[in-house]
Amino acid sequence: MTDASPTAAVLIIGDEVLSGRTQDTNLNTIARFLTASGIDLLEARTVGDRTEQIVENLNALRSAHDYVFTTGGIGPTHDDITADAVAKAFGVALPEHPDAVAILENRYGPGEFNAARRRMARIPEGGTLIANPVTDAPGFQIGNVFVMAGVPRIMTAMLEDVAPRLRTGAVVLSRTIRVSGVGEGAVADILTAAAKAEREVSFGSYPFGHGSASEIGTNLVVRGRDADRLETAVTRLVAELAVAGIGAAEV
Structure with missing residues (x-):
């Protein structure tokens, strides 16, 4: 590693942000978090729920910066495709992670851990979990990419688990x-x-x-x-x- 301060980018994912139905606040939260850690946020992009668009932008950002933070698209519904897109970007499989399965089984009562909710246990091969102290459903890290929830309260809580994993720089x-x-x-x-x-x-x-x-x-x-x-x-x-x-x- 060099003495230069690390650089970062944010990839905001979701049709609801692009349509104006949801106002993004995560970028501001992440920017403040990174500034306090001496990490330079140099770029931010917003894309819709389209696999190829996510893959293309994620690959460009992760090759250009030390860290990439994504928000959105890791819930239980059909349009939550971020995990699929990240796995495709890295060229790896997307199996259920046993620890994620255990966390979610413990979260839901008998008969409630259905197929839709099991989707949230799928983690790209080689990924490690990011703790979610709000609703338990984890995010994940793979390489220099941190994949987090789009709900601001959950995303902010996930940053607590992310912080110790980062190389920090001199604070501005x-x-x-x-x-x-x-x-x-x-x-x-x-x-x-x-x-x-x-x-x-x-x-x-x-x-x-x-x-x-x-x-x-x-x-x-x-x-x-x-x-x-x-x-x-x-x-x-x-x-x-x-x-x-x-x-x-x-x-």
Whole structure:
């Protein structure tokens, strides 16, 4: 392994997300989880319940990043095809996992563990289970891919079992400078110059107040892994804004 921070991608699976019937919140949860672990989330894609589309996107992402997190499509119904697609992507069989069968048998009463629910015990060959403390039905890991539920409460709980399996990196630190009374364009040149001067630090501009009666302005977010570099960048940026007659305050 290199000293570089690990990279990750998210693959959101489900026709219900694409149709607008379900609003995805899992991406935000995973992004915050990865940021706190020093893992760079570089890409996110959303696909429908179509096997070939899942396979194609999963293979592209898992070859490009250290980790891939999928959400959705591991329930008991006919359109829950994520396990099938992941097995196909890895070129392996999809047998029932004995531990998953035992977990689900214990979950359901006599006669309730039907064929539909047995589908949730199918795990791609070579996969290991991800614990689900909410409803017991497990997710799974195969290679660098973590396959989790689409229900936000369940997915979030699964991350507890995922966390110890990850190689972490240096956490990204963040500082925010609030500029009020001027539009984003007024600070664009100053921000561009700052970005060129401090290439180990990232700069972002997030305007507020447009289209409303509230005061306009922008939040300048400075991010980096080195605390000293970050402090230097923030100090210089505030000074340059002051020279230009633009008031700024860190928040």
